[in-house]
Each structure stands twice: as C-alpha cells, then as structure tokens.
Amino acid sequence: MNETPAYPVAWEADVVLRDGTTTHVRPIVPDDADALQRFQMHQSERSSYYRFFAPVRSLTDRELEKFTNVDHTDRAALVAVRPGPDEPSVEDIIGVARYDVVEPGLAEVAFNVADSVQGMGLGSVLLEHLAAAARERGVRRFTADVLPQNGTMLAVFRDAGYGVRQQIDDGVVTVSVDLDPTERSREVMADREHRAEARSMQALLSARRVLLVGPGLPQDDGGDAPGAQSAALLAQRVIDAAVADPGDTELFVLDAPCAVLPDAPALHAVATWDDVPPVDLVLLSLPAVHAVAAVRRLAGTGARGVVVLSAGFAETGPGGLERQRELLRAAHGLGMRVVGPASYGIVTTVPGARLRASLADRAPAPGVVGLFCQSSPAAVTLAATLERRGLGVSALVSAGHRADVSGNDLMQYWLTDPATQVACLYLESIGNPRKFTRVARRLAAEKPVVVVVAGRSGQVVPPGHAVRATSAPRAMLDAMLRQAGVIRAENTHQLIDIAQVLAHQPLPRGGRVGILASSAALAALVAEAAAANGLVVAASSDFLAPERSADDVRRSVEALYADDACDVVVVVDVPVVMPRGDVVARTVAQAAARTGRTTVVSVVGLHGLPDELAATAPDGSTVRVPAYSTPEDAVAALGKVVGYARWREQDHGAPVRPSGVDRTRARRIVEQVLASGGTPDDGALLDDATAAELLGCYGLHPWRAASVRTADEAVAAAQELGWPVALKTADQVLRHRTDLGxxxxxxxxxxxxxxxxxxxxxxxVATGIEPVLEVQSMAPAGVAVVVRSVEDPLFGPVVSFGLAGDAVDLLGDVASAVAPLTDVDVRDLVRAVRAAPRLFGYQGAPLADVDAVEDVVARVAVMADDLPELASLELYPVVVAERGASTLHAAVRVRRATERRDPLRRVLPA
Structure with a gap:
C-alpha cells in the first residue's frame, strides 16, 4: 500500500463489531481501486441502489480514480478491510464511508456496507470514525441524501446520539447531523462498545474446541529459531495439563513437541495445516519469529481468538514490538482477539462449559470470582493462593503483555456474566486509565471490583507493556480508583482477603462493628483496627472468658447477632491454655447464615473458607464465613468491603452540563491559534485577551487587569477600573507572593x-525581573483557591483543586480527578482537600459560596474534556466570597493534540 504524503496514520484503527469479531478501518488510498471494484461488484442490486440511487454494477475508471484519490481534508474516505478468503495477503473491502466538504464546516457524507456484514454494526462504527476524522479537519456537520426505504442507514444516523434533523423533498430524505459529541452520543458509543467487547470475550471464554500450535512448524529453521526450546516446553505443559484435567475442552495439537501424543479422549493429533478442523480458540506456543505466519494460516478455521503463550515480542526491543504489531494486524484482520503474548492462558469453571486453555496443571475450584492478571508468574501465585484458601473462581484469564485483550475487556464481559459476581484484577500496568475508569465505574455499580496494582503509584511499566509516560502525581492512581468506585487492595494477599468476603458474605448494611473476642486485650486490638479502617465499634461487643461453656458461647453470639445490634461482626478466638474447639466457629457460622450479617473471623488453625465455618442459610444455600490469619487482616478486608457498600448506596450524580457553553466557538479559537504556527512542543501560552475569549466560551470570566509600567499609568488604570485596587507584579511566581512584595x-x-x-x-529591579505591573479591582474578600487542568499523556484531562497558599502547596494538599466529571465528582473534589473546612466557616469565618466554586470546577472539567489541545489551564487565584467566586488570573496553554487513550470512537489497542 502506497501512502500519500498527507496519509493520516492516526485514523487507522482495529475495531470490534457487534458479533465480537474484529476488522481494520483505515483511510482509502489509490491502490484500493481493485478492491473497491470487487466490493462494488459483489454488492446486491438493492444495496447499490441505496448507495447510488441506481443499480450500479461496477464503477467506471473515472469513478474509481475519484473515489480512491482523496486529500484527507476536504475529501476523505475510510474503508473497513479484511484479508481475502482466497489470498489473505490481499485485502477485501467490507465497508466504505466518505465525506466531501461542500462549504466550510459542512460535508456531504455517504456509506456503503457489504451485504455479508450488514447488521453487524459496521455502519455505526464507520460513522463514529468518519465523524472523528471530520472534526479533526474542522467539519462540524454532515449532510446526506437517503432513500426513505433505506431504513438501516436512517437508523444509523438516528441512533448515533448526535443532533439529527431530517426532511423529505422529492422522495429523498435529507439528513443533517451535528458532529459535536453529546451525552447521548457518548452513551451510545459506550453501550455499543460494551456489547461488542463482551461478545468477543464470550467467544473466547466459551470455547470448546482448542487448537495448540507447537514449535515444530513446517519451516526449515523451525527447530533452531530463538525461543524454540522454551516454546516446546510450554506446548508440552499444555498437553500434560489437558491430559490431567481436560475439563470440557477438546484439544487438537498441530506439530506437537513430542513424537506421540498421550492417549486421552479429549486429545487429538493434527498432522498438517490442511488437516486443521474448525476450532474456537488457538493456543500459540511458537518462537516469536513464526507467530505471525501461523496466525495468517488460521484463516478459515473459525477461531475467534489467539492465546499467545510464548514471549519474544515487545519486551525484546523495537524489532519485537513491530513483530507484535504485525501479530495484532494479522489476528484482527481475521476477526480474532489476541490474549498475550507471554500469557498463562484461560481457564473457566462453569459446570458443563469448563475451558482448559492454559499452562495450569490444575484448574481452580468453581466459584463466583472472575480473576484477571497479566504476567504468568502472577497467575501462578494467584492460582496457588486460591487453592490454599479454597476460594473458587468463574474464570482466570492471564493477558501477559496485554497487547490486545486487557482488564477492560474482561470487565465488559463480567458486567452481564451471571457466573461472575466479584471481579478481581491484578494489574502490572494500566494502558488506558480513562477507559478503565469509565468501564470499572459501570461494573462497580453492579458488582464489586477489587484491584491491586503493582507498585504504589502504578507508574512501574514492565518490559513489553505499551504504556505512555505520565507526569501526573503519584497519588493520581488512588484518585482514579476512588473515582471509579473500585476497591484497591494493597497486595495480592489482601486482594484474596477481600474477595473472600465479597464472594461468601452479603454486602454490609452499615459500618457498626460488633466484636466477639476470647480476651479483653484482643477485643481492644480489634477495636483499634476497626477505628483505623473507618468502622465504629457497637455497644454489643463482648469477649469470651477462657472457661466459657457452649451455653456461654451461644448467649454471647445471640446477643451479638440480635436485631440492630450491629451491622458487621468480627470474631477473634485465640485459646491460650485449652485446645481450640469448633463450638465458637460453628455457632458463629450458623448465626451469620441465619441473619445474613456480614461476618469475618480470626481463629487459630482456620484459614480461608474451612468447613467448620460453613452453615446453611434459610433459603437452603451454603454460607461460608471467611477466616484470616490475623485480626488485622480480617478487619482490613471488612473495612474495604464496608467502604464499597457505602459507595454503592451513594448517588453518583450526573455528568456536569454547565449552561452557556459554546463548543464550536472554542474549537474555532483553538484551531486559529494552532494554525498561526510557532506553537512549541510544550504549548503556546495564550495572551490575556485570547485566554479570556476562550474561557468565556465556557462561562469562565477572569477579572480584567491593566498592564502598567509607571505610577501615572497605574493611577489612570485604577480610575478606569474603580477603587480600591490591587497591584501585582506580572511575574508568574511573585504575582502570588504578598510576603515577598x-x-x-x-x-x-x-x-x-x-x-x-x-x-x-x-x-x-532587585530580583532581576522586568518591572511590569498589573492593576486590578479588588474582589470581595473570601477564600483563595486554585483550579487547574493538565492534559496528561496517560490519564488524559486531569482536573485538580486546592486552596491557595504556601502551606497547602508544601503539604501537597491537592485533590485530582480525571474528566469527565459528574456533579458528585465535583462536590467530592472540592471537599477532598484537608484544608476544605476553610470554605465551610472554619473557626467562625463566614461561609464561602461553595456552589460558585463548584461551578468553576465543573466548567474547567468540561473544557478540559472537550479540548485535548488544552495543554494546561490554571485559574489562580479564584477568590470564593460569601456570594460568588472571582477568577483573578488565568494562564492557558494550548498545543497540538495527540489522540487520547480513550478517544471519541471505538478502537482496540494499536
């Protein structure tokens, strides 16, 4: 494919369709002429009539030249392509979308989708991508002429969520589409993305026929390629695991590393590629240099996914990274998702549908916990912990270097998977935090999500993981996880601790904890731990004397589980002289099952989910009380669960929609600034007038300040602005420092x-700065705050809030969140800083107008979300008085934007 000089590489993307398969979308090029002609000739008469208003069988040479030669600005076209069935190296077009600018800001648009893929959502995908490309080129509105009987195309426009108008004239429907994103269009894209990605994961996790491709590929250097020995060991491990525990999986082995396969009913040898039967999933255990060729040979097998067990890709350097990209291109072109490289595989435990496509020699026990991890070592550790604790899972998926399938995909699937009631993720890196926040928040509203991130900051990037660098503070990860409503575990040990409670106990109704301990000292220890974890000790707490009888135990337990005695229960039993008996454990388990009260225990000799702590609930189900090695572990896990239960009960608000926003004008201002040239890599600082104009598009109006150099100029400015006034140096540091003059x-x-x-x-003069001063009217007295936004390469638009002052800056008392924000997010952001009481009448001071400052934060968040070119924005200070908030200074920096990790179009990892 020959790229024209103006070829927009960023418009290329792999996408998931409605049925969970994948395809590639890219700009059209002149070399597509033959493919476009083949596409047109295969279209039905009906489809051709809908597109051209005439039964066009083939395109003329002139039409082909016109349609394939575009400038990607005033004339642009995108094609969806897949490898041809007869010759995979030749691409077939399965969909075309194009626009032609007819006047500034307005373009005529047309779509044509292959008959073979109609009904799979390709039209809506092409509209999303073409709209994003058009907005990038300054097009704000599409228009299209559609025949009334073409209900499918009309539905694509109508259901996209954009502002749509239509009228009928001479038997043709003229549709006009406003391309500015709306809350509705965002919701539509998110819903369609969820359904498509969930369907693609369902295809992987429900696979029954699995093909293992071993290292003995029929190539001259197959046995001597780098990594061949390691690949052979991996393949042998899969075979041994399949013999030991096949589940409900049939494993077909191509080019096995062993001369003769073991005799097993679910194990089948495949001699050559021509003998490969239809399969659902492929396990690739090959040297990396042969992986791409193997994937290309999977055309026609029906496989919906490839699990790459071997390494040797992006972690090895630029050559390996390009090899990994080729692997993705080949798999996505065939409609398949990729798990890996360096994956431990996939295991599911649903009865009757147990998938074994993994290196694990034993599958975990069945359960309701969905477990996602990345590296194989992490999978081994977690699997061993699950077995030791007796905690069952619905599925265990290892994504390795997560070149394609990630935790986001699994969360999309778990949202509607009835077998999974708790989602647990061990993440070594987060490649798309913005999408993670969006998807995790949606899942957490329905099911608990527990996450442990390698490293406290989440900024450790293992080899082979594609993660953009970030300049966000280390606390940003905590803020992002809180915003998403997920439970953050400190380590894998606590991840399983929390999962035990969520999988086997009901969510708490509150945070009042009842304590039953075998000594007063232990009761005091638990009470201290409870307070540290945000719990309140209830009056029902008690301790058992060493000489307690069974009746004593029963009476204490009944008091603890009396109606409204407490919300959660912690039991600690550590006998000193007498050996441990099962009376306490069984009595507590029966009470917990009978009352449905959330309970955790720490009893010597019990750990995980032992039978001694199992009982039958009134509905006949078995309830297990989780046991912990230490009281501190039990209380810490309980505190996390109580915090999540509180989050579930809260109103999470609606996206902020401030009035008076003019996005079109703001976009025009930014484009004019960038078109003027001279914008450095770190962005251009706007002059005060341009900054005020841009901020005004979002209802933000900095107070006017007059620049002066002499006393006479200052007095004249003060008389014009009105007395009293403030005088400031224009220096960016000193302008905020009263103490330094x-x-x-x-x-x-x-x-x-x-x-x-x-x-x-x-x-x-003494400090060596230019003596330029500013005169500004005095704002009403109040609390000075700072509102900022920064476009971070990894997190996207990060909005932060803090109170002004050295003490606040030195202590890092700043709260941050990733836009877009809801009204509740804004409220929480303002209240999250430790100095927030100063806004609420601290020590008798007047109450500040918190509503006004929240409005400022909301407008900044919307502006940052709308404009990826907004490199940074600082409103400092914003003085919040008893009525109103006055923005006294603004600094705005813009630069050419790179595409965000979670763009306004559905895409797979590049």
Whole structure:
C-alpha cells in the first residue's frame, strides 16, 4: 500500500463489531481501486441502489480514480478491510464511508456496507470514525441524501446520539447531523462498545474446541529459531495439563513437541495445516519469529481468538514490538482477539462449559470470582493462593503483555456474566486509565471490583507493556480508583482477603462493628483496627472468658447477632491454655447464615473458607464465613468491603452540563491559534485577551487587569477600573507572593498606589525581573483557591483543586480527578482537600459560596474534556466570597493534540 504524503496514520484503527469479531478501518488510498471494484461488484442490486440511487454494477475508471484519490481534508474516505478468503495477503473491502466538504464546516457524507456484514454494526462504527476524522479537519456537520426505504442507514444516523434533523423533498430524505459529541452520543458509543467487547470475550471464554500450535512448524529453521526450546516446553505443559484435567475442552495439537501424543479422549493429533478442523480458540506456543505466519494460516478455521503463550515480542526491543504489531494486524484482520503474548492462558469453571486453555496443571475450584492478571508468574501465585484458601473462581484469564485483550475487556464481559459476581484484577500496568475508569465505574455499580496494582503509584511499566509516560502525581492512581468506585487492595494477599468476603458474605448494611473476642486485650486490638479502617465499634461487643461453656458461647453470639445490634461482626478466638474447639466457629457460622450479617473471623488453625465455618442459610444455600490469619487482616478486608457498600448506596450524580457553553466557538479559537504556527512542543501560552475569549466560551470570566509600567499609568488604570485596587507584579511566581512584595492589596487612593508602584518596581529591579505591573479591582474578600487542568499523556484531562497558599502547596494538599466529571465528582473534589473546612466557616469565618466554586470546577472539567489541545489551564487565584467566586488570573496553554487513550470512537489497542 502506497501512502500519500498527507496519509493520516492516526485514523487507522482495529475495531470490534457487534458479533465480537474484529476488522481494520483505515483511510482509502489509490491502490484500493481493485478492491473497491470487487466490493462494488459483489454488492446486491438493492444495496447499490441505496448507495447510488441506481443499480450500479461496477464503477467506471473515472469513478474509481475519484473515489480512491482523496486529500484527507476536504475529501476523505475510510474503508473497513479484511484479508481475502482466497489470498489473505490481499485485502477485501467490507465497508466504505466518505465525506466531501461542500462549504466550510459542512460535508456531504455517504456509506456503503457489504451485504455479508450488514447488521453487524459496521455502519455505526464507520460513522463514529468518519465523524472523528471530520472534526479533526474542522467539519462540524454532515449532510446526506437517503432513500426513505433505506431504513438501516436512517437508523444509523438516528441512533448515533448526535443532533439529527431530517426532511423529505422529492422522495429523498435529507439528513443533517451535528458532529459535536453529546451525552447521548457518548452513551451510545459506550453501550455499543460494551456489547461488542463482551461478545468477543464470550467467544473466547466459551470455547470448546482448542487448537495448540507447537514449535515444530513446517519451516526449515523451525527447530533452531530463538525461543524454540522454551516454546516446546510450554506446548508440552499444555498437553500434560489437558491430559490431567481436560475439563470440557477438546484439544487438537498441530506439530506437537513430542513424537506421540498421550492417549486421552479429549486429545487429538493434527498432522498438517490442511488437516486443521474448525476450532474456537488457538493456543500459540511458537518462537516469536513464526507467530505471525501461523496466525495468517488460521484463516478459515473459525477461531475467534489467539492465546499467545510464548514471549519474544515487545519486551525484546523495537524489532519485537513491530513483530507484535504485525501479530495484532494479522489476528484482527481475521476477526480474532489476541490474549498475550507471554500469557498463562484461560481457564473457566462453569459446570458443563469448563475451558482448559492454559499452562495450569490444575484448574481452580468453581466459584463466583472472575480473576484477571497479566504476567504468568502472577497467575501462578494467584492460582496457588486460591487453592490454599479454597476460594473458587468463574474464570482466570492471564493477558501477559496485554497487547490486545486487557482488564477492560474482561470487565465488559463480567458486567452481564451471571457466573461472575466479584471481579478481581491484578494489574502490572494500566494502558488506558480513562477507559478503565469509565468501564470499572459501570461494573462497580453492579458488582464489586477489587484491584491491586503493582507498585504504589502504578507508574512501574514492565518490559513489553505499551504504556505512555505520565507526569501526573503519584497519588493520581488512588484518585482514579476512588473515582471509579473500585476497591484497591494493597497486595495480592489482601486482594484474596477481600474477595473472600465479597464472594461468601452479603454486602454490609452499615459500618457498626460488633466484636466477639476470647480476651479483653484482643477485643481492644480489634477495636483499634476497626477505628483505623473507618468502622465504629457497637455497644454489643463482648469477649469470651477462657472457661466459657457452649451455653456461654451461644448467649454471647445471640446477643451479638440480635436485631440492630450491629451491622458487621468480627470474631477473634485465640485459646491460650485449652485446645481450640469448633463450638465458637460453628455457632458463629450458623448465626451469620441465619441473619445474613456480614461476618469475618480470626481463629487459630482456620484459614480461608474451612468447613467448620460453613452453615446453611434459610433459603437452603451454603454460607461460608471467611477466616484470616490475623485480626488485622480480617478487619482490613471488612473495612474495604464496608467502604464499597457505602459507595454503592451513594448517588453518583450526573455528568456536569454547565449552561452557556459554546463548543464550536472554542474549537474555532483553538484551531486559529494552532494554525498561526510557532506553537512549541510544550504549548503556546495564550495572551490575556485570547485566554479570556476562550474561557468565556465556557462561562469562565477572569477579572480584567491593566498592564502598567509607571505610577501615572497605574493611577489612570485604577480610575478606569474603580477603587480600591490591587497591584501585582506580572511575574508568574511573585504575582502570588504578598510576603515577598509581589502583591499589594486594597489600595484606596492615588497616593497609596503611587507608593506601592515605587516599592514594587524596586523589588522587581532587585530580583532581576522586568518591572511590569498589573492593576486590578479588588474582589470581595473570601477564600483563595486554585483550579487547574493538565492534559496528561496517560490519564488524559486531569482536573485538580486546592486552596491557595504556601502551606497547602508544601503539604501537597491537592485533590485530582480525571474528566469527565459528574456533579458528585465535583462536590467530592472540592471537599477532598484537608484544608476544605476553610470554605465551610472554619473557626467562625463566614461561609464561602461553595456552589460558585463548584461551578468553576465543573466548567474547567468540561473544557478540559472537550479540548485535548488544552495543554494546561490554571485559574489562580479564584477568590470564593460569601456570594460568588472571582477568577483573578488565568494562564492557558494550548498545543497540538495527540489522540487520547480513550478517544471519541471505538478502537482496540494499536
């Protein structure tokens, strides 16, 4: 394929269709002429009539030249392609979308989808991608002429969620589509993305016929290629595991590393590629240099996914990274998802549908926990912990370097999977935090999500993981997880601790904890741990004397589980002299099952989910109380679960929609600034007038400040603006420092102002800065705060809030969140800083207008979300008075945007 100089590489993308298969979308090029002609000739008469209003059988040479030669600006076209069935190296077009600009900001659009893939959502995908490309080129509206009987195309426009108008004239429907994203269009894309990605995961996890491709590929250097020995060991491990525990899986082995396969009913040898039967899933255990060729030979097998067990890809350097990209291109082109490389595989435990496509020699016990991890070592550790604790799972998926399938995909699937009631993820890196937040928040509203991230900051990037660098503070990861509503575990040990409670106990109704301990000292220890984890000790707490009888135990337990005695229960039994008996454990288990009260225990000799702590509930189900090695572990897990239960009960709000927003004008201002040239890599700082104009598009209006150099100019400015005034140096550091002479406030007459100008000019000269000053009217007294946004390469638009002042800055008392935000997010952000009480009448001070400052934060969040070009924005200070909030200074920096990790179109990892 020959790329034209203006070829927009960023428009290329792999996408998932409605049935869970994949395809590649890219801009059209002149070399597509033959493929476009084949596409047109295979279209039905009906489809051709809908597209051209005539039964066009083939395109003329002139039409082919026109359709394939575009400038990607005023004329653009996208094609969806897949490898041809007869010759995989030749691409077939299965869909075309194009626009032609007819006047500034307006383009005529047309779509044509192959008959063979109609009904799979390709039209809506092409509309999303073409709209994103058009917006990038300054097109704000599409128009199209559609025949009334073409209900499918009309539905694509109508159901996309954009602003749509239509009218009928001379038997043709003219449709007009506003391309500015709306809340509805975002919801539509998210819903379609969820269904498609969930369907693609369902195809992998429900596979029954699995093909293992071993290292003995029929190539001359197959046995000597780097990694061949390792690949052979991996393949042998899969075979041994399939013999030991086949589940409900049939394993077909191509080019097995052993001369003769073991005799097993679910194991079948395949001699050559021509003998490969239809399969659902492929396990690839090959040297990396042969992986791409093997994937290309899977055309026609029906496989929906490839699990790459071997390594040797992106972690080895640029050559390996390109090999990994080729692997993705080949698999996605054939409609398949990729798990790996360096994956431990996939195991599911649903009765009657147990999938064994893994290196694990034993599958975990069946259960309701969905477990996702990345590296194979992590999978081994987690599998061993599950077995030791007796905790069952619905599925265990290892994504390795997660070149394609990630935790986001599994969360999309688990949202509607009835077998999975708890989602647990061990993440070594997060490649798309913005999408993670969006998907995890949706899942957490229905089912608990527990996450452990390697490293406290989440900024450790293992070899082979494609993660953009970030300049966000280390606390950003915690803020993002809180915003998503997920439970953050400190380590894998605590991940399983929390999962035990969620999988086998009901969600708590509150945070009042009842304690039953075998000594007063233990009761005090648990009470201290409870307070540290946000729990309140209830009056029902008690301790059991060493000489307790069975009746004593029963009476204490009944009091603890009495109606409204507490919300959760912690039992700690550590006998000192007498050997441990089962009376306490069984009595507590029966009470917990009978009442449905969330319970955890720490009893010597019991760990995990032992039978001694199992009992039958009134509905006949078996309830297990989780046991922990230490009381601190039990209380810590319980505290996390109580926190999640509180989050579930809260109103999470609606996306903020401030009034008076003019996105079209804001986009035009930014494009004009960038078109003027001279924008450095770190962005161009807008002058005050342009910054005020841009901020005004979002209802943000910084107070006017007059720039002066002399006392006479300052007095004239003060008379125009109105007394009293403030005088500030224009220096970005000193302008906020009253203590260093950079600011003088409440100057009421000309003499005071002249004196201040003289003093401030002297300070400027002494410190070596230009003596440029600013005069500004005094704002009403109040609390000074700072609102910022930064476009982070990894997290996207990060909005932060804090109170102004050295102490706050030095202590890092700043709260951050990733846009878009809901009204509840905004409220929580303002209240998250430790100095927030100053806004609420601290020590008798007047109450500040919190609603006004929340409105400022909301507008900044919307602006940051709308404009990826907004490199940074700082409103400092914003003075929040008893009524209103005054923005006294704004600094705005813009730069050419790179595509966000979670763009306004559905895409798979590139």
């Amino acid at each position: 950079g600011v003088r406030l409440d100057l009421g007459d000309a003499d005071e102002l002249r004196d201040a100008v003289e003093r401030m000019t002297a300070v400027a």
